[in-house]
Amino acid sequence: MSLRLRPGVSTADTEYGTVVLDERNGEYWQLNATGALVVRLLLDGRTLGQAAAAVAEEFDVTAERALDDATALLDRLRAAGLVVS
Structure with a gap:
């Protein structure tokens, strides 16, 4: 899977x-x-x-829990329009 940020989305550690x-609307998300x-x-x-x-x-964490959580995170990022594959 090739994942990239949508244009207009930036990250900062x-x-x-x-x-x-999301520079379009000024919304931001904090990732742990x-x-x-x-x-x-x-x-x-x-x-x-x-x-x-x-x-x-x-x-x-177990591998199963890690996969479930990673999948949920990716689904949320896609739903918010922050990433494209």
Whole structure:
């Protein structure tokens, strides 16, 4: 899966994770460290399964839970119009 930010969407890393800004309407989303890792890996060309595996390895969660959470995050980002595949 090739994922990229929609034009007009930018990110900035913070000490708490990553902020995603939709420059069209000024809305922003705060991603915690887990969400930031998933988005960073997907933008780097990794698959959803690979991103979830990295989350499971980095944080104390099962692979199944990591995949469910990563899928839910990706669905929300798509619904908000922030990413395109």
